Structure formats: structure tokens, C-alpha cells
Amino acid sequence: MQKIAFLIYPDFQFMGLAAATVFEFANFEVPEPIYEISYISETGGPIPTSLGMALDTEAFRRADFDTVIVCGGNGVVDASPGVIDFVRLALTQSRRLASICTGAYVLADAGILDGRQVTTHWAYARDLQERFPKVRMKEDRIFIVDGSVWTSAGMTAGIDLALAMVEKDLGADLARALAKKLVLHHRRAGGQSQFSALLEMDAKSDRIQSALAYARDNLHTALSVEQLADAAHLSPRQFSRAFRSETGQSPAKAVENLRVEAARLMMEQGRHPIEVVARETGFADRERMRRAFLRAFGQPPQAIRRNAQLTYQA
Template identity: 70%
Template sequence: MQQIGFLLYPGFQIMSLAAVSAFEFTNVELEEKVYEVRYLSEHGGPIANSLGMVMETEPFGDPAALDTLIVAGAPGIRLPNAAETDFVRAALPATRRLASICTGAFFLAEAGILDGRRATTHWYVSRELQSRYPKIKIEEDRIFIIDGSVWTSAGMTAGIDLALAMIEKDHGIEVARAVARMLVVYHRRSGGQSQFSALLELEPKSDRIQKALDFARGNLKSQLSVEELAEAAHLSPRQFSRAFRAETGQSPAKAVENLRLEAARLMMEQSRHPIDVVADETGFADRERMRRAFLRAFGQPPQAIRRNAQQELQR
């Protein structure tokens, strides 16, 4: 049975513990207790999270008793004290995996563990992490990153993706998929996937523009002309174009391209479909047009995106 330790401290963010459910339901799926979760703090005893809810914890002890240590995040930047730093540093050679969720990356950074490594954290504090610890190779737009035995994830729900990736490594993709279904989440976003969503970045203010975007996302193979989108929004083409730019700051054509890029990148990362098929399914019409769009947006062609995703899974 693998011991999963969660390092907690006063004011930790409770969303970090969402990852615990992934380990819990792995036990349910396998009908065997393959994971035991332990909650650790410097002195043990009750620890209140950022909402004031109290968790009972045990003192640190010997990190070698753990298979995996995961450091919880906080609502803001919280640096570890000397005892926490020493425990995290000692856990690197003693455990099979050392991980952080969200701003927990600052604990690993303070212990020097991330020096020379690729790492990520919540996008909101990624530049602060890079500024404080310039030896880290920050990739601020990643869901999670595996560099050797060190795992770091983005903020909030990305901890679930991190846990599902660990479960996939330990017990295979089918078990991880079954657990994801139990959690009613998408089966593990790939580590290379962006923390941002094209729809979230647009943030339309009216239901009409949102309807047009929903229509576009569901019909990427179509031409998606301004006339089609305007009809979905129940506006004239002229009214629609004016309202769309006013609410999103983008032209309809640019927004559609971003939606296509997001869908195409996801297909490249998580499927084995040929590039021609991906281009057709996402409305790029041909692979060359998609390649140019990828180079503009990501600085890499589709093949490189797929290769990076596959290498991430093999780490």
C-alpha cells in the first residue's frame, strides 16, 4: 500500500485536497486499499485552512515512510518555515515522488529542489516564482510538469489532473479513466495543456454572444462565417460584429481561430489521429493552414506539440 502524504500548514487552500478524492476512488475502483492518505504538519494536531475549517494532522516524522509527498497550495504566496523546508528537502531522496499543487511550488523552490528543473504553478504567481528563484525553468502556462521525481501543478483543479496522472503511472490508463468518471471530470488534461481556455479569455457579457460562441465551438468543421454566427446570436451581421468586438475585444474570425487552435491542440496531445484528420475536424481545412496557425500561436508546429505531450507521459 502506497503512503500519500499531504503537507498542510495554517491557511492552506482546501481545493488542494480535491486531489485526495482521486486516490480515494482508486481504492474503490480496485476494491483494494492501494493508497493511504496521511495529513502532515510540523507539529501535528489541528490545522485550519483558509476558510477556517480544521483538519487533524500528524507530525512530519520520517519522509522515507512515504511513497509520495504532496505540498498543498495557499490562497497567496506562503513561504515555508525552517522545519517545513528541511522536511521537503529531506523528502526528495527519501520518496518516490515529491509534488506541489498551486503555490506549494514555493516550498519546493525555497528548499532548492526546483533549481535547474522545469516547473509550473498557478498562473497568477508564476512570474513571482520565477523572479524569486531565477534558477527554475518556469513554464507558466502548463497544467502540470514532471521533471524526474518532482511534479508540480498549476492552481486549483489542476491538482486533480496531477493526481490522475500519478494514478495512471501507478495503475494504468483504464483505472485513471474510471476514477475520472467517478469524479465526473474530464479524463486528465495533459500536462502540456494550457491553463487557459479560449472561451474563458473571451468572457462575453451577453447571452447572445455566448450562444454564438457555443455554436462555434460545437460546429468547428463548418465555415463559421459572420452570417452564421450572427444568426446563432439572433442579430444582424453588422450588429453582431460590433457587439462581439465590444464584448470580447476580438473579431469573430480571431475568436473562431482561437477556438479551433484549442481544439486542435487538444486532439494533437490526446489522440493519435493523423494531422490531416485533426485539421479537418477542427475546421482548418488543410494541414498547412493549421501548421501556420500553430506556429503563430505556440511557436511550434503540430508535430512538436504531439511529441512533447508524448514525452511528458513517458517521464
């Protein structure tokens, strides 16, 4: 039985506990439950959450857990000396030590993140880097594994972190089955960006949203302005004007962003040759895809794949 402990403190962000559901559902998929979940705090007893309700906890005295996960808060987390001492102990006694969202501040305060590649919620990444300059911040990643230390972005990224842990423990097939059971669109790789091209464009009207959805579903095609305008039930001229007004981008630039996002996901999660990725995502050839990656990420596709593979070498 693997013991999974969620370390919490007053006013921790309640959504971090969504990661616990991954381990709960993993127990349903195996003949005998493999995970035992605990909620621990410095004092024990009821601890108020960010929503105001309280969660009953055990006082931490030992760190003999397989995995300790430090939950985040709704801002910068100032950990008590007792919590700092505990996570330092957990680093030596637990197989994995992890943080969700701004829980990374706790690990950084303890000196655990010095020299390590880490991530956290995008809104706090640069602040954490400034406070702890020895940290090697990767501010746009979903989660990162550096040795025995795992860190994730904010909010739902904790679910991706937990799924990756289950994959390490029980295999990729079970992790995919859990993602499906949890009604996730797809299981995000650790190297995947926290940012979504569709969210960044934030189209307001149904017509422009329909055009974007059409583009996303047909990236393998040429996707002319005329096609997108037809999907939006507008003339090409009306469409181009409305699209730029709502998204701040030209249709061509938006389509490139969607292609790059889809290609990056394929590079991170599969081993398809670059030519196949370029073809499936609508780039005419690998050179055009390479130039688009350099514009978007400052790195060629091969570097993106290499970074994603390093994420799992823990």
C-alpha cells in the same frame, strides 16, 4: 498499499485537498484499496485552513511515503526550516514529490526545482521564476513531471495532477473512469494550457455565449459570420458589432482561437495524424493549422505533441 501524504501548513489553500478525492475514488475501483491518505504538518494537530476551519494532522517525522504532495496557499508560501528539511528528505525517500499551486515555492526554497521544468498558478509563475532563476518555468502548463518531481498549476489543476498519478499507477482506463465519476468535462493533459479561449473571451450576453457554444460544437465546419449570427439570433452586422464589443475580438479571430485550442488538445492527448487533427478542427489544411499554432504558441503542432509526450516520461 501506497502511502499518499498531503503536506500542509497554517492557512493552506483548502481546495488543494480536492486532489485527495481522486485517490479516495481510485480505492473504490479496485478489489483492494491501494492508497492510504495522510495529512501531515510540522507540528501535527489541528492546522487552520484558508477557510478558517482546522484539519487534524500528523506531525511528520519520517518521509517514508510513496508520494508527498505539498499543498499551496493563497499567495507566496514562506516555508519554515523544518518544512524545507522535510521536503529535501522526501525527495530522497519518496517515489514522487509533488506540489499543487504555490506549493512550488516550498520546493523551490529547498533547491529541489533548480534546473527542473516546473509550473505553478499562472498568477505566480513569473514571480517564482524571478525569485528562483535556476527554475525552468513553464507558466501555462496544467502540470509537469520532471523526474520524480511533479508540479501543477493552481486550484483544480491538482485534480489533473492526481489523475495523472493514478494513470501511472493503475492505467489510463481507470483514470478516465475516475474523471467521469468526478464529473470532469475531460481529463486534461499536463501539457495543456492553463488558459481557456472561452474564458478569455468572457462573453456577457446569452446571445454571444450561444454563438460561441455553437462554434465550439461545430469547429469541423466553415463557421461563417452568417452561421454564428443565426445562432445568436442577430443580423450579421449586429452580431459582428456585439461580438467585438463583448469579446474584444473579431468572430474570425475568436473561431481561430477555439480551433487552435481544440487542435492542441487533440495533439496532446492522441496520436492522430496532423492532417486528421487539421480536418477535425476546421483548418483547411495542415499548413494553415501550423501557421495558427505559430501565432498562438510560437511553436508548430509537432513541438506541442513532443512536449506533451515528454511530460509523461517520468
